[in-house]
Amino acid sequence: MEYTFGHGEDEEFADGIGFNSVMLAHSMELSDDFTQIELDNDEIVSVFTLITLYKEELEFKKHNGATALLERFDQYGVEEIVKVGRQNVCI
Structure with a gap:
């Protein structure tokens, strides 16, 4: 079970942070x-x-599913701890 929650239409949580949603x-x-x-x-x-x-x-998650995104996180070494400026695994 994975759910996503966005923060407005392409709106970042805060200026310059890059993140606009959570899963x-x-x-x-x-x-x-x-x-x-x-x-x-x-x-x-x-x-x-x-x-x-x-x-x-x-x-990416919407088109390929949460499992595919989590696999990318694993490939890139993304951890659960929020790291501002971490690599975007889909660009």
Whole structure:
């Protein structure tokens, strides 16, 4: 399950930052021990991560799916920690 949320039509979160959307996704780095928490009543709480996206990455995800985008992130060594100025994996 991956969802994306934009910030207006091509509008950046802040001037010069480059990111205009985020993707809610399962962690690329943490194991199920940290992202699947079992409560006392046997219910499971899932922990997700927010990954900041550039406009081109959002468009790539829309056309190719979240799995393809996450594979590109893996190829380029993109981590879940937000790094302003990180490489755009779709240009």
